[in-house]
Amino acid sequence: MSFAAESHVLVYGIAEPLGSLYVPKMVAYGTPIVAGVSPGYGGQVVAGIPVFDLVEQAIETVGSIDTVLILVPPYEVLDAALEAMAAEIGQLILIAEGVPPLDMVQILREAEATETLVVGPNSPGVIVPGEVLLGTHPAECYLPGSVGLISRSGTLTYEVALELTRAGIGQSIAVGLGGDRIVGSSFQQWLQILEEDDRTEAIVLIGEIGGESEEMAARYIAEAIDKPVIAYLAGYSLPKGQPMGHVGAVVTAKIAGLGVDVGTIDSKLTAFKQAKIPVADRPSKLPKLVQQALDKVRT
């Protein structure tokens, strides 16, 4: 994992609408974007960034790339991701909502074979406050500091960061894993990354109903994470089975009408309780819980 200011970033789909909207913001934030790729736009310049037709062509000109941020429309994400992995790039961030899950299966088979870190899709990407913006996080919500945020959501991550920032609690890094059923990296992977990250002193895990990733994360935290973790869970008031865009385990639970109690708020709260992870019942409660954890760590 290296999203540091000295890493080299390529934006795939720089000439797409989302590219022209977010690339200037990322550049202004100081993100080290060294190249863009948009087939057919080779030779152009977007927000001061040279554009190439192919990833390998960009590498020939600008040198090695650490991270590719993929901003293309959802049905083009598979091809862009495979192209980036064929060029031996080790970190991919997929932003688009609506990537078909079977495309993700293909991406992840290749990512596992090549040990590539994939963030997203349906994700706001990664922000290292004060240094690097790789995605859609609104800069004004963040403050440099020592709390890592890992989330399945976009806007809710901004909301949580904003509460911490207003309380004067800065963040070391924030990542949106993506709201889809099949996403590239898991809570566990990012818990491990933040556990090893020197700047991070405490971790906020932002979960939601559906799926079983919070349950698996809670077990992993109990086993492998020494830094304090505080959780917030959204969606407990939703009528059962209400699809929310973040479709989670809705399909799995529907199979044969299996009434398995996975993905409900109760199953998640129980898992966090067993792992002794404090859970905030609203975003505005997080600053206090995080501050308590930080105080404990620092003494």
Next chain:
Amino acid sequence: MSFAAESHVLVYGIAEPLGSLYVPKMVAYGTPIVAGVSPGYGGQVVAGIPVFDLVEQAIETVGSIDTVLILVPPYEVLDAALEAMAAEIGQLILIAEGVPPLDMVQILREAEATETLVVGPNSPGVIVPGEVLLGTHPAECYLPGSVGLISRSGTLTYEVALELTRAGIGQSIAVGLGGDRIVGSSFQQWLQILEEDDRTEAIVLIGEIGGESEEMAARYIAEAIDKPVIAYLAGYSLPKGQPMGHVGAVVTAKIAGLGVDVGTIDSKLTAFKQAKIPVADRPSKLPKLVQQALDKVRT
């Protein structure tokens, strides 16, 4: 490479017509066949060999397997080969003629990723005279000895072995790489195997028109093979472009009518001449050339 008598062989398709025909011959020859697989025939016994429904089920019962000999019909070879590789078996021999080349591309992508040795398809398999028969080689043509045979053909391999055997020159191993455009292992791979094989003192390479595998082999021999190599080439009298079942480079040469001189007898003879490899002009000339090479090695 381990086709020794103590290795463990599984025959995939043991209950197919080719299986029931050749398995008794292989067993009689002493081939260490420990299991067979034919889906739906699990629990039966063919020629004294227990039959299973799945490779992994066979391994559970009889222990590890070194080689899978695949005798299923051509359109079923891909699945059987992928199943064997998923069970982490390192050597596959594909016998069937008529495996679609795009199926072979899939098999070979997986074989390269898993470092699996694939022999065939459209191949008589492998024989270690006096020890192990893995395929269709007629036992009566072979005699144990120190000459390795590598061939693109089936019947022509038998013919060459027969000439050597009649002259009292035994063979260490004989392999038919297969007559198709896309085959698993190349002359180079087998030249290297025989170069490292202690029993082999000289190598006979049996080539034919079409493709460029003989040319590549000749270059490889000049670079990397110390043991003496004698060649025989078939097909020089064929009218140009005459397809022969062994379709070789016919398609490639047809592209855009490119008149590239690859795959012709002249291009192959030139390559062997440059690599200083003696070429017999008929099978019955081989014993003399081989004996000369053996005499030279042994002095």
Next chain:
Amino acid sequence: MDLLEYQAKELFNQVGIPVLPSQRIDRPTDLKGLRIPFPVVLKSQVYTGARGKVGGVRFVENTIDAIAAAQAIFHLPILGKYPKVLLAEAKYNADREFYLAVTLDNATRRPVLLGSQYGGVDVESHLDQMRQVVVDQTFSPFYARRLALMMGLQGKLISSVSAVIEKMYRLLVERDLDLVEINPLAVNVNEELMALDGKITVNDAALGRQPALTALVAAIPNPTLTYMPNCGVHLVELEGNIGVLCSGAGLTMSTLDLLHKAKGRPANFVDLGGDYRHCCPPNVLQERVKQGLDLITQTKGLKVIMVNMLGGATSCLQTAEAIAAFLKWQPANRTIPPLVVRLVGSEWAAAQSLLAAMEIPVYESMDEAIAQTIGLASTAVKVQPGQSKSSLMLASA
């Protein structure tokens, strides 16, 4: 999005999964032209299960009985829904019933094959008999045979059942499906197979590249569509008196939670989506805000509307302008309930001034906005009984 049984069986038939001769019945008189010999089974085509227990499946022996039964089924609500069509199907003598499914596994992030020898109504009581094979690499039929063996099958059933699984898998991949389920897969005394009931869930996000599926499902409105491929604005109706307009699923859930926690009752909500929808980039957000408010205000009995917008490339002022424009264009006789607006981002002060002039309070804090909303909603308004809970949609501009 779920397909109806008859649609699923059309797809089964296309890929060679055995299904019985059947005929779609749009009205009872269609049974006069029935091309299947009696006895026949009539099945209500609804998106919910358990129709058999409430009378949604009937066996009939002749045309007169069939028409009567069809009339009854057309008028029989199943979990509140009336069928738009029935399926008339031949009868089959099942000796055993298996369960088969292919879907995606969230944990391994791979397709997964599921199977049990205990299918039909027994599947839930024999969950311990359910077997699973994860398709970790490129699919090949041996994965299906592996499942067949794990299910305990023997002899020729290994090949015939795994051939059905293989077809289900190829259907899943070719049509971008979330689920292909056959329950029961009937086995007769000769060990021949027949898919007696089937369920297919389409992946909504992939519908845009599956024109044949889009055409198939266009006929019958389907409430289970969760993702709008064309980025239409989607209203979800609940039962309360607070309208909610939010940006992004996470923030929407959190807003509903906080309202609920404060004893508020949301009447409905519109999630305008996050920042990374290609079909609706941030520059059309203003239009979407108007569409969302228009949908929300069609629900009767609203006491208040809470707007909670965060992130995105749109400034607070732009969002405020969209709200102002929505209110300005209302017909004079239409009463819009009071709005509570929470905004975060640039040009906040200007947004506040604009909306203050229309007596709409603007907050930066979510908690404060919630509190104000709850205050306005506290005089309870009775919700119209029998109000439909179905979804309304507007295509995006």
Next chain:
Amino acid sequence: MDLLEYQAKELFNQVGIPVLPSQRIDRPTDLKGLRIPFPVVLKSQVYTGARGKVGGVRFVENTIDAIAAAQAIFHLPILGKYPKVLLAEAKYNADREFYLAVTLDNATRRPVLLGSQYGGVDVESHLDQMRQVVVDQTFSPFYARRLALMMGLQGKLISSVSAVIEKMYRLLVERDLDLVEINPLAVNVNEELMALDGKITVNDAALGRQPALTALVAAIPNPTLTYMPNCGVHLVELEGNIGVLCSGAGLTMSTLDLLHKAKGRPANFVDLGGDYRHCCPPNVLQERVKQGLDLITQTKGLKVIMVNMLGGATSCLQTAEAIAAFLKWQPANRTIPPLVVRLVGSEWAAAQSLLAAMEIPVYESMDEAIAQTIGLASTAVKVQPGQSKSSLMLASA
């Protein structure tokens, strides 16, 4: 096996590769019902190239000229072959002509994409401009863009040309093809693309699982089929006086070589195949020996027939019995040339006794059998001039 141009274009059209409006012409009068506006191009549909240079392609402006031109083309042999059909096609104003192909690469054992900006008749004189991309892993469109860039394309041509390459690749994989070639791919002044000529080579071994292709090619006999999916026995005609029946391609080639070396001239040959054909297991070899001899003896002017059989699960005696049976069942008035038989395997002595009784010599040594064959053939027999060299086939029993 090659497809004719019009068949290739049907497949192009199915996958969305742009082709001109066209119409198949089975007889000149079909042009009266032409549905394409003039001017029109008429093209001879033959399996060989270079038809343009010899008058196989003509531009016509009206129906009268078109019928006359069609009559001329139908009567114009191209490399000895007359067309069975013509293709009438609209005209296109090409600004540039590219070359594109997708095939399999023997060396890397992967599909390979080929392309050049110098297409049409220029391709051979600009071979140094041919670019190549090996598809080493699962195909994805970026491989096609890689080729487009290597070809030196820029701007929107990168996407449009790579979209055509992608469709060619998918066609190759879905239909089990050996080659998909477009030459030329015309580019007009607006940078729009059009496949003006196309070539498709079907993989013969895979035909058995491509029923749609089998149906497509069934209409017009095709001499380029190299592999018999149904294991029919296949005769190849040459020009000489020795008939050759062998087992396996390698041994057949070697036998022909040795005859040639000894100044013998094979008239034809039948390769009965190796030991690993599933469609014709060794136990039907006897039947195939009879079929092979029957085909071989239909050629006129034969002086001798050499049978060379080695390997297989059939004993020498079984082969000898098949030969004896073939001879016994000949009509009394039919003269069969003398046979020379070379056999290796079990029951050799019994085979020799059986055939000796019919005055057929049996050898174990290939060289001896060759020498004897050459001896019998040495009195030259003139081959019938103008004798067709096309292949005869017999379906297997």
